[in-house]
Amino acid sequence: MKKVILVIVITFSLTISAQSDQEIIRKIYTQSLTNGKSYDWLAYLSTQIGGRLSGSYNAEKAVAWAKSELDSLGLDKVWLQPVMVPKWVRGTKEYAFIETVPGKTTSVNICALGGSVATSSLGLKSQVVEIQDFKQLEVLGKENIEGKIVFYNRPMQAGLIETFEAYGSGVNQHYKSAIEASKYGAVAVIVRSLSLRLDNLPHTGNITYGNIPIEKRIPAAAISTKDADLLSTMLKLDKSISFYFKQNCKQLSDVQSYNVIGEITGSEYPNEYMLVGGHLDSWDLGDGAHDNGAGVVQSMDVLRLLKASGIKPKRSIRVVLFMNQENGLRGAKKYEEDARKKNETHIFALESDAGGFTPRGFNFDCSDANFNNILSWKPLFEPYLIHYFKKSGSAAGVKLLKNEHNVLVGLRTDSQRYFDYHHASNDTFEAVNKRELELGAATMTALVYLVDNYGIKKN
Incomplete structure (x- = not known):
């Protein structure tokens, strides 16, 4: 029986390795568009929990929900990272x-x-x-x-x-x-x-x-x-x-909250970390669907899509749902502080915080050598109308992880409508298009797959 299982595993691995990058990326997009979880997750986060102002009861509910959903994915590790956050009430x-x-x-x-x-x-x-x-x-x-x-x-x-x-x-x-x-x-x-x-x-x-x-x-x-x-x-x-x-309104004393973190441990380089994430908190006027419920559920779905597509990452892939981006960046600071204390090596970090609109590409904060290497993958994204690859500054949640070697990335969407909803009462689930959201999740997953498979240049 063990020999049969071994043969199946070896055959499956050879099948994956024999597939071209185009075929694997096509599979990722198909999975997201036909079997995605991001839209259903966003429906619950937005309509059943709602606005998640840092330090609020809804923020606590969102933490518990996110951990439960990540637990259900069968990841190698899921945990809460404590962080003290400000509590302002309207x-x-x-x-x-x-x-x-x-x-x-x-x-x-x-x-x-x-x-x-x-x-x-x-x-x-x-x-x-x-x-x-x-x-x-x-x-x-x-x-x-x-x-x-x-x-x-x-x-x-x-x-x-x-x-x-x-x-x-x-x-x-x-x-x-x-x-x-x-x-x-x-x-x-x-x-x-x-x-x-x-x-x-x-x-x-x-x-x-x-x-x-x-x-x-x-x-x-x-x-x-x-x-x-x-x-x-x-x-x-x-x-x-x-x-x-x-x-x-009133400013109250700081309260304890959490970053929510899940991980698929790398098969070859477990001590090289790749991060994908968004911020779990939102403002309180709407339900935070675009800012940043979309980024949260897309980041969660990256890990699920990797598993569903039969991809076993070489490096450890983490989803990090940061708390308190909107009024303090406490979650991002806590994550960086703990990573530094543990001497963790983050080679890549991708943040989605531009709404659940149609993906157009990425901003890259990295060396010229890494950017030129990434540009060679651009043709793989062009069938999905992903054309925007630009060197730019880091996204707020991951910028503290910056060093001279790693690659920090922000998902870029078609942002013409973003500021119609940003921080306003109409930032609700009904304003998010299912297909656009799922395309974003697939686009993020495709880039994560490529960086994991080929690594980065460290010179």
Whole structure:
């Protein structure tokens, strides 16, 4: 009986080794598109658990769910990595209006920016100063800003084809909004949502107060793009109008959470690690389907697809679902810290954090030698319309693993719609297309297979 099993195993191994890369990659895509798990997983994570703000009960539920699902895949190892994370709560829904004369108001849509302090229990009302960049604060000076609300109204640059570039050029507008306005005596900040669409949905995001004492911190909120245009128009007609808003958010003490990790141990080089992952936490306005439920389930499915395709990795492949990417990167920092202490060698790390849209290719942070080697695989991806291979910076969750030899990668999707949903209440399961999500999972798996099979250049 043992001889029969041995013959079967040897025959199966020879069959796999005899297959071409094109055939194996075709099998990966077929498996994902006909027998994928990513969409079903996302349905549960999004609709049964929902938004997973770091430190929340839903985040705890997501950790337990992810570990259970990875356990069911028959991986060699599955474990939880403890990490302390911040706990910020939004409280009851925010409320805001523009007042032209006493008693005549127009309601507008806002949401507190992550990490913001609350207004008083009665809310806050003041006149508004509109600007588009921090330099204007200095030009206006304290005499024109003190006691007022600063309204940052710089739109994302619609002329840029790469929407992440447009976002990157504007993200400091909300991240540093409160700390910069505080220098000039502002009592609060209102920030135009970072979205290329004109709608009524405010988009949240994280802010910093730097070293400002808690008692001197000012409230910060995002306003929808449509209402930002309305406020700007009304200010042009009458600079004496007032803005009122009330928010009830609060920063609590740090709590313990976890990164969720699963591993297929390598058959030839078990001490060479390849990582694929996304962040398990999300903002709380929607259910975090695109940001980053999609990346979570795609990363989980990479390991399942390798097994389903009969691929036995030479190197150890890990899926890492990071906690607290949105407001602190604590999970990524903890993973890197533990890996460094254990002297683990990570030759490759791939992160999916660009939504569940159609995959277009990858960003690579690596040496020229490795990039040129990877470019030789590009024809293998072209039948699937994957054409985008570019040297660029590392994705946030894996960038701390960077060294002079390894290869860090970010999945690139067609991002034209991404910022319609990013950090907003419409980031829900219904906004994700099943086939696009599954194509992304297959694309990630194909690259993992190639790097594992051929290794990287270490010179």
